[in-house]
Amino acid sequence: MTQNARFIATAAALLVLAWLFSGERLLDAVFAMPDLGPVDDAVIAVTVAAEGIKTALGLPDLFGALRATLHALLGV
Numbered sequence: 001m002t003q004n005a006r007f008i009a010t011a012a013a014l015l016v017l018a019w020l021f022s023g024e025r026l027l028d029a030v031f032a033m034p035d036l037g038p039v040d041d042a043v044i045a046v047t048v049a050a051e052g053i054k055t056a057l058g059l060p061d062l063f064g065a066l067r068a069t070l071h072a073l074l075g076v
Helices: 001-020 027-033 039-057 062-074
Strands: none
Touching: 001 039, 027 039
């Protein structure tokens, strides 16, 4: 495996891992997309299906917890 392919595979895996623990921010971003006709319908359908799978796994929202902790510590 070349270095570029290894980097892309690692980056993609880390993005999926980050998404699994990110709460519902991706879903909110997808629904805020401009209307692109059938393209955004497909993206929304895939995202909603993926969010359903993520919800079924019952993973905690680690990014939300980290944000809340930082806000509490910094008084924001």
